[in-house]
Structures are given as structure tokens and as C-alpha cells.
Amino acid sequence: MLPSPQRPVLDLKSSSGKTKRFVFVLLENFTMLSFAAAVDCLRLANRMSGQELYTWYAVAEGGGLVQSSTGIGIQTDGDLEELHRDDTVVLCGGASVQDATTKKLLNWLRRETRKGVVAGGLCTAAYSLAKAGLLDGKKATIHWENQDSFSEEFEDVELTKSVFAIDGNRMTTAGGTSSIDLFLQIIATDHGEDLASSVADQQIYSSIRTDQDTQRLSVPTRIGVRHPKLSQVIQMMEANIEEPISPSILAKDVSMSTRQLERLFRRYLNRSPKRYYMELRLQKARNLLMQTDMSVINVALACGFASPSHFSKCYRSHYETTPYRERGAHASRLSV
Structure with a gap:
């Protein structure tokens, strides 16, 4: 079973029988683990439920092949596209997130989120969301290595040290396996904790964390x-x-x-x-x-x-x- 502490309320659209679409935006040198962990949660949710609860696509500025921090490239499904209001866009950041956060990306983010699209950032991609002004006055998290620089640059963001943070229709993770914790939360909100627990069991993921857990060791x-x-x-x-x-x-x-x-x-x-x-x-x-x-x-x-x-x-x-x-x-x- 998932842990008992009260879970944050997600301002996400429940699928209620409707397939939910995730659009992953891969930034250059994105962290492979964060991206793969998120997608695998969605894949397993479909498999364990026997239904197509989720679909997902990978896009990037300019489309084509995007190199991850491991040196392995991922072929995306296309360029930054116009989103549907019910989509969830998830940016995947990595070591060089400042360089990957271009004017084109920021303008696209601002335009698409004005529709009410849910937006998330994995690993360092909270930087991109904050640069676009999408985290002002909101609670967020980012990898502990980037906390100092983030807090200096974005004073209007309530930075936390939690493994993931959800505030309204914005969500961020600290990187690594914290993507699993966030996406298990999403699955539990959409389709119940039994399904989320089944997904966690398939991943041999026994220590499921909430947004109350901090990312660094004591x-x-x-x-x-x-x-x-x-x-x-x-x-x-x-x-x-x-x-x-x-x-x-x-x-x-x-x-x-x-x-x-x-x-x-x-x-x-x-x-x-x-x-x-x-x-x-x-x-x-x-x-x-x-x-x-x-x-x-x-x-x-x-x-x-x-x-x-x-x-x-x-x-x-x-x-x-x-x-x-x-x-x-x-x-x-x-x-x-």
C-alpha cells in the first residue's frame, strides 16, 4: 500500500474513462533516469489496468534526436507542438538546463499554459518553468545541487527541499527516482491507490515517498x-x-x-x-x-x-x- 501521510491535492483533470496525454519535452542533456522513470509508470499503469489510461509523446525544440546526459540519444516525435487543454506537459531537464532554456521554449511554454495546461518539470526543469514565470508564488523543488542558484535567481518561488512538489497545476521533482513518486501520485489521484501500488510493486519500488519527504539524506x-x-x-x-x-x-x-x-x-x-x-x-x-x-x-x-x-x-x-x-x-x- 502507499504511505498513509495525506497526499497533496492535484489540480489535474481526472481521466474518467478518457485517455490522458502526456507531452514530454526533452531538453538537451536531459537526465535519462527521470524521463524513463516517469514514462515507465504510465506504461505500467496501462498494463496493470488492461486499459489505455495514458498516452505519451516526446518532443523537443526542432524535433529530431536529443542527447541525454548519458550520451544516449532519444528520437523525439516532433517539434514543440500546439497542445490540447487537457494535455499535461512535462519538461525533462539536466545538467545544462540554463543553456537549453531558450527564448523559443519560454514563449511556447507561456503560450500553451495560458490554455490551462498542467505543466511539470523533472530534475532541473523547474528552472525552465520558473524562467517562464510559471512558478511565481508557487511551491516548487529542484535537484539539491541547483537549490542555491535557483533561490538566488527566483525569489518569488517558494523553494522546498522535498522530492517532489505540487502546487495547483504546477508540479516539479528533484530528479532521479523522484519521478516515480510524482507519477505514482498522479496515478493514485486519477485511478486509485490500488493501481498505483500495483505499478510500484512491478517496479520493485517499496519505499514510496510523498511530498513531505526531503531529497537529501539527513x-x-x-x-x-x-x-x-x-x-x-x-x-x-x-x-x-x-x-x-x-x-x-x-x-x-x-x-x-x-x-x-x-x-x-x-x-x-x-x-x-x-x-x-x-x-x-x-x-x-x-x-x-x-x-x-x-x-x-x-x-x-x-x-x-x-x-x-x-x-x-x-x-x-x-x-x-x-x-x-x-x-x-x-x-x-x-x-x-
């Missing part, structure tokens, strides 16, 4: 250490990147001395609290440099550095290159 699982105070401090660090908290205040907030906190980090993570915090800030900075067009100065400020020179010095020490060279090298790799 801090103890990620760092391989189950120490409540250490986890609490790291959570505070991750939540305060732009305005870092001093080690003395962090220690005080978990009822420890600064020296005790220092020993705790040395014992479990082999580095000082200050060093660990710096690495978190630099990792966010690297994400922003590669995923946004923010100036290096603004990236530095967003990551708690008072000056570009200090930021550049710390960045070079950790990554053995400067922020400017890092961005230039990344741009060169994308243009190849």
Missing part, C-alpha cells in the same frame, strides 16, 4: 556520524551561509564550550569547525559560479565573504584555481 547519514550536537551545529552552518555564525555562538547554542566543539569536529570530521564551515561556503560559491551569471563580487557576498580578494584567496587555497578561472573553464566545457 546530516548524520551524510557525514557518517550520529552525534546529535554535531548534527545540530552543521544544520545551523548550512542555514547560515550568507551571514556565518562564529564558533563561540554555535557552541553556546548547543550548550558546549568552544573548545569542546573544536574537539568534537576534530574527532569526527578531522577538521576544525571554522574549516568545515569554510568548505560549506566555498561549495555554495562554486555552485553559484557554475549555475548562475551572478558577478564574482555578488557570489562572494552571498557566501559570507566581506571582500572579493578574501574570497579569491580562500577559493584558490581550496580549489587550486581562482573563481574567475573556474567560471571560464566551466563555460569552455559547456561550449565544446
Whole structure:
């Protein structure tokens, strides 16, 4: 059976005997797993029900063959087409979603969604929906690697860390297997939880998640250490990147001395609290440099550095290159 927590209400058209059509828009370098997982749910729903409950098509800007992030190409069924009001359009994003989000795609999205079409984004495709203004004032999610850059660029979107998010006629996933969770939700809404459970069983998918489940592992699982105070401090660090908290205040907030906190980090993570915090800030900075067009100065400020020179010095020490060279090298790799 599917999990008991209350499911979000989907503003989707119930098929009520009518076949529902999904139009998947494949963006260049889309994540194969997210796309394949979604389509397989629809295929199995048809198979397990013995009816054609769903049909699906794959389209792309210009049509033709679209390369996935695996290097394997998918032959699409055609160019961006005019949609029917009852269609559900699902964008499939990947590593280079910014480059794949063209003016033609955005104009098409805005025009078609004015009809009331349900629109979704898998993996990083929430970026495309947000760029088109379709997520303003709505709850959404995106792969955890893109959360920092997304929140900087789209302040009007209520970004969550859940595996998928549904708000009215907009739906987004964090990528990977979260497509399965979203599409099981759709099937359960359209045709009942028994059918959704049958589809999950066919996929050997036993840990079905809801929109209340977060996409990243818990801090103890990620760092391989189950120490409540250490986890609490790291959570505070991750939540305060732009305005870092001093080690003395962090220690005080978990009822420890600064020296005790220092020993705790040395014992479990082999580095000082200050060093660990710096690495978190630099990792966010690297994400922003590669995923946004923010100036290096603004990236530095967003990551708690008072000056570009200090930021550049710390960045070079950790990554053995400067922020400017890092961005230039990344741009060169994308243009190849």
C-alpha cells in the first residue's frame, strides 16, 4: 500500500474513462533516469489496468534526436507542438538546463499554459518553468545541487527541499527516482491507490515517498556520524551561509564550550569547525559560479565573504584555481 501521510491535492483533470496525454519535452542533456522513470509508470499503469489510461509523446525544440546526459540519444516525435487543454506537459531537464532554456521554449511554454495546461518539470526543469514565470508564488523543488542558484535567481518561488512538489497545476521533482513518486501520485489521484501500488510493486519500488519527504539524506547519514550536537551545529552552518555564525555562538547554542566543539569536529570530521564551515561556503560559491551569471563580487557576498580578494584567496587555497578561472573553464566545457 502507499504511505498513509495525506497526499497533496492535484489540480489535474481526472481521466474518467478518457485517455490522458502526456507531452514530454526533452531538453538537451536531459537526465535519462527521470524521463524513463516517469514514462515507465504510465506504461505500467496501462498494463496493470488492461486499459489505455495514458498516452505519451516526446518532443523537443526542432524535433529530431536529443542527447541525454548519458550520451544516449532519444528520437523525439516532433517539434514543440500546439497542445490540447487537457494535455499535461512535462519538461525533462539536466545538467545544462540554463543553456537549453531558450527564448523559443519560454514563449511556447507561456503560450500553451495560458490554455490551462498542467505543466511539470523533472530534475532541473523547474528552472525552465520558473524562467517562464510559471512558478511565481508557487511551491516548487529542484535537484539539491541547483537549490542555491535557483533561490538566488527566483525569489518569488517558494523553494522546498522535498522530492517532489505540487502546487495547483504546477508540479516539479528533484530528479532521479523522484519521478516515480510524482507519477505514482498522479496515478493514485486519477485511478486509485490500488493501481498505483500495483505499478510500484512491478517496479520493485517499496519505499514510496510523498511530498513531505526531503531529497537529501539527513546530516548524520551524510557525514557518517550520529552525534546529535554535531548534527545540530552543521544544520545551523548550512542555514547560515550568507551571514556565518562564529564558533563561540554555535557552541553556546548547543550548550558546549568552544573548545569542546573544536574537539568534537576534530574527532569526527578531522577538521576544525571554522574549516568545515569554510568548505560549506566555498561549495555554495562554486555552485553559484557554475549555475548562475551572478558577478564574482555578488557570489562572494552571498557566501559570507566581506571582500572579493578574501574570497579569491580562500577559493584558490581550496580549489587550486581562482573563481574567475573556474567560471571560464566551466563555460569552455559547456561550449565544446
